[in-house]
Amino acid sequence: MAIEVRIPTILRSYTGGAKVVEGSGDTLTDLLADLDTRHAGLRARLVTDAGALHRFVNVYVNDEDVRFLGALDAKLNDGDSVTILPAVAGGAFGFAAAAAIASHAAATRAAAAR
């Protein structure tokens, strides 16, 4: 058994064009490490240097956003389906986006400090 991972168009350059790949792992962190052994570079597009999930990448386990499941610590089981989608976002000015990124970075630092 394995975990099915759905890859968005923009990241298919890492999977040889494949829309769906398989991987394994007990958590999202483990799964991404496993995928990176066969699809080098994929993990870096999803996880920041600080080790948090990118603010504008959405990852779902089955029908749930992983942000509600512990983000990278989200538990996985064989047969789960993981979907990756680039967030659709933007806007006229950078302020709101910068604020969103800054608050996310602050939360990440706070989480790391705990």
Add this chain to the structure above:
Amino acid sequence: MLSIDRSIIDAIVSHARRDHPDEACGVVAGPAGSDTPTRHVPMENAARSMTFYEFDSMEQLRLWREMDDRDEEPVVIYHSHTATEAYPSRTDISLAGEPGAHYLLVSTREPDTEEIRSYRIVDGVVTEEPVRIVDAAVDPHAVQSYMFGQSPATVDYECSDR
């Protein structure tokens, strides 16, 4: 070039006007590989901001699954700028994640002027493209009334009792 139906453009512009001064956003889906936008899906702006938009992540998942099931893709991704021109901002460019989509921008800064422009955004490079607005063929289900002095192309979408 983006070819898009007049009725879809009208629906996008009225969505943008309705949500003004907040930014509005949405998708026009179309059959995969067709490059033809056919199904307008207005989305919630989860950021509810005058300067930022973001799809709600769960609403996005539902729509992307639905498009997958129907063998569709997001042909157009649109949003409005409510005080500035219809040109992609640095935020728009850095966050653009659908290289196959036409990024349509609508500016609602002028209440009486329709300002619509379309772009490809791939790897941080913005390329503007012409927008061809297509007037759909006469809808056979519409009530057509040919009144004296009018051209027979006039279509009356109201079911009036005239």
